[in-house]
Amino acid sequence: MQFQWYPGHMTKAKRQMQEDIKLIDLVIELLDARIPLSSRNPDIDELGKNKARLILMNKSDLSDEKQNRAWTQYFEKKGYFVICLDARSKAGMKNVTDVVMKACREKIERDRRRGILNRPVRAMVVGIPNVGKSTFINSYAGRACAKTGNKPGVTKGKQWIRLNKNVELLDTPGILWPKFEDQTVGLRLALIGAIKDEILNVDELSLELIKILTADYPGVLTERYGVDEQCKPAELLAQIAENRKCISRGNELDYAKAAALLLDEFRAGKLGRLSLERPNEETP
Numbered sequence: 001m002q003f004q005w006y007p008g009h010m011t012k013a014k015r016q017m018q019e020d021i022k023l024i025d026l027v028i029e030l031l032d033a034r035i036p037l038s039s040r041n042p043d044i045d046e047l048g049k050n051k052a053r054l055i056l057m058n059k060s061d062l063s064d065e066k067q068n069r070a071w072t073q074y075f076e077k078k079g080y081f082v083i084c085l086d087a088r089s090k091a092g093m094k095n096v097t098d099v100v101m102k103a104c105r106e107k108i109e110r111d112r113r114r115g116i117l118n119r120p121v122r123a124m125v126v127g128i129p130n131v132g133k134s135t136f137i138n139s140y141a142g143r144a145c146a147k148t149g150n151k152p153g154v155t156k157g158k159q160w161i162r163l164n165k166n167v168e169l170l171d172t173p174g175i176l177w178p179k180f181e182d183q184t185v186g187l188r189l190a191l192i193g194a195i196k197d198e199i200l201n202v203d204e205l206s207l208e209l210i211k212i213l214t215a216d217y218p219g220v221l222t223e224r225y226g227v228d229e230q231c232k233p234a235e236l237l238a239q240i241a242e243n244r245k246c247i248s249r250g251n252e253l254d255y256a257k258a259a260a261l262l263l264d265e266f267r268a269g270k271l272g273r274l275s276l277e278r279p280n281e282e283t284p
């Protein structure tokens with residue numbers, strides 16, 4: 001399957017991020033917990049070198065808990081601080097502050113040794129489109145936090161949100177682009193709904209999802225749609241169409257409707273908490 005991408009202002013966005021990163025101590029990187037590698041742009045490692053690093057595995061309410069734990073270990077081993085999160089919920093935000101402080105302890109100590117006291121840690125949120133950056137900033141910063149406005153010595157126009165006496169957050173997130181030249185990455189992004197369906201072949205996409213689910217989560221499709229998982233993916237889609245009464249005007253099975261239904265239900269978590277990537281595969 002070919003994916004069309006319109007990179008447009010990518011270079012500009014990257015340059016902007018290079019500038020913004022100079023101002024901060026900590027990079028808060030959001031990934032989609034269902035596809036932690038495909039939703040990540042490895043450029044961030046180069047851009048964020050010498051900075052403290054925190055990975056938020058967002059939408060972890062939709063991903064497999066076992067894989068969440070495996071991925072947490074995977075990234076922790078690489079030296080990142082990691083939190084599994086549902087950015088829509090305010091409940092986990094206190095923990096985020098605790099971990100932010102932990103991640104920046106070294107910097108705070110370094111400041112203290114140099115006689116710099118009470119300089120807040122500055123952080124920036126980064127991630128690919130649709131990963132939940134705005135949702136996170138809203139939940140984390142909330143309404144209670146006043147914007148600090150421009151500061152002398154800081155690039156004009158930058159807004160900082162004061163989270164507490166120790167932490168300030170840049171109010172505009174950095175946008176990273178996925179590795180769209182990789183077809184597997186494109187497929188997985190499409191499956192979680194990070195690429196608009198209008199530019200995709202929904203039937204083909206649903207067949208790919210069926211292949212992945214029957215291999216990695218046997219029984220899930222049978223339980224929801226009463227299908228026979230021994231059948232080929234196209235036959236399975238036909239069974240879903242039949243069982244869910246996806247019928248076109250000519251009284252024929254409507255595959256496109258069944259495909260859209262399957263994708264919608266998967267993305268909404270109706271098939272259960274499922275992950276499309278496992279750390280032991282280490283792909284892509």
Ligand code: G4P
Nearest residue numbers: 058059060085086087088128129130131132133134135136
């Ligand atoms: P962005 O700034 O990175 O582009 O992403 P944004 O916050 O706009 O979030 C994209 C979508 O993901 C939103 O849904 C948002 O509600 C949803 N979302 C964000 N974090 C989480 C999470 O942890 N779990 C789940 N399940 N969803 C999350 P939307 O469909 O665009 O809007 P809406 O239907 O929520 O109104």
